Amino acid sequence: MIDDMNKTMALIEELEASLPLAAVARKELRAKMHKDVGRDFPRECSVIEVRYLGDEAGILCHLDFGSSDTQNSFHVSITHIKFNPTDPLTRKIDAYSKHRIKRLRKLNNF
Numbered sequence: 001m002i003d004d005m006n007k008t009m010a011l012i013e014e015l016e017a018s019l020p021l022a023a024v025a026r027k028e029l030r031a032k033m034h035k036d037v038g039r040d041f042p043r044e045c046s047v048i049e050v051r052y053l054g055d056e057a058g059i060l061c062h063l064d065f066g067s068s069d070t071q072n073s074f075h076v077s078i079t080h081i082k083f084n085p086t087d088p089l090t091r092k093i094d095a096y097s098k099h100r101i102k103r104l105r106k107l108n109n110f
Contacts (some may be wrong), residue, residue, distance in 0.1 A: 002103045011092055020046040024082040032052040037072055041065055058100050
């Protein structure tokens with residue numbers, strides 16, 4: 001098991017209570033979205049929904065870039081976005097992300 005279920009579920013509850021959350025899409029994520037959709041995306045976005053997809057995908061975030069694009073819905077792992085460093089949840093999100101990445105690397109022998 002990659003995630004500590006108790007900590008993960010507690011984090012999800014806190015995230016859901018704080019929605020929408022201001023976030024920043026990482027450069028690599030924006031490049032992938034540009035390649036897939038064919039347009040540029042701003043750095044700033046909002047997380048408008050979170051879900052837990054188990055060890056396979058972890059915490060998934062539904063992003064809103066503030067456009068009227070209704071054809072494209074963006075759902076990404078929480079590890080692909082950054083949050084405001086002054087937000088109290090950021091430390092918990094970062095701890096979850098670091099733990100998850102470390103466990104995945106260990107399981108995949110990276």
